[in-house]
Amino acid sequence: MTELSEYFANLACILPTTGEIKTTLLEEGFSNEAYLIDWGESIHLVLRVPFIDSDIFYINRASEMAALKSAAALGLSPAVIWNDQKGAFACQFVVQPSLDWSVVHKDKDVSRIAKSLASSHQGLPITNHQYAVFEVIEHYLSGIHSYAKKDAVLLKEYEYLKSVFSQLAQPNQLFNSVLCHNDLNPKNVLMDNEQLWIIDWEYCGVGDPLFDLAVVAKSHNLDERQTMLLMAEYDVSLPLSESLAAMSEYKKAYAVREMAWLLLKHLVTPKDRISLKYYYEFKATPSLNPFYA
Structure with missing residues (x-):
C-alpha cells in the first residue's frame, strides 16, 4: 500500500x-x-x-x-x-459504478456507449503519443523475451504468444487516426441510468478508431446484432463489411495484447502472482482467447 x-x-x-x-x-x-x-x-x-x-x-x-x-x-x-x-x-468522485466483466447490455446502453465513444473521437485533441496495437504487442513481446530469458517455462509462453501474434493480419486503416482510449473494457466505464463516464485513459494514444470499437464489442460481450448496433450508433456511414473485417482482426489483437500484458506484468513484478494466474486463465478460456485449441 x-x-x-x-x-x-x-x-x-x-x-x-x-x-x-x-x-x-x-x-x-x-x-x-x-x-x-x-x-x-x-x-x-x-x-x-x-x-x-x-x-x-x-x-x-x-x-x-x-x-x-x-x-x-x-x-x-x-x-x-x-x-x-x-x-x-x-x-x-462520481457515484456511478463500474460494469462487471460479465455485463449483458440493453440496446439503449450499447447506444450510449457508442455515442460517448464517438464524442471522444470527434472532440478530443490529437496528442503526440501514437498507439498502434500491433506495435504495442511487439513492444510487450520484446520486454517478455528480455525478462524471461532465464526462465524456460515462461520462454515457452513467449514462444506461444509470438506464434499466435504471427497469425494476425494487420488491418488496413480505413479512417483518419483519432485519439483512442485503447482499453475501454467494462471496468473503465462507469454508468447507471442517468450518467456514463469513461475513466482510466492510461493507454490512450492516436490510432485507429476501429480498435476502440473492437475492444468494446469484445470486452462488453456484444453479440453480432449488438455489434452492428454499436457501429450504427457510432457512425451510420461506416462501411460495414470492411469495418467488421478490421474489427475481427483487432479483437484477436486485443486478446494477444491482454495476454502479453499479463505475462509482462508478472515478469516485471515477480511477486505479483495474480497476473500470472490471470494469464493462464485467459489463455485457457475459449471466450477470451481466440487461439485456444
Missing part, C-alpha cells in the same frame, strides 16, 4: 484544514491504486497512484493527463482536481 503523506502535502490547498480526513483503498489494481478521500458527510475525491513503469507498458503520462482533462471538459470523464508529472492525480 502506498505512503500517502506526500500526496496529501500536494493536496493541502484542496483538503480541509480541520476535521478528520478518511482514506479508503478503493481498488488495488494491476497498475494503479485508487483511494477514496472523504471528510464531513460525503466522499469528495478519488486519488489514483500509479506503480508500473510507463515505458515498459507503452504509457505516456502527459498524453494520459491531456486526454483525461479534455474528456472531463467534454463531460465524458470526472473532473481532474490535481495531478503531478508522474501519473498521480485526484479527480471528482
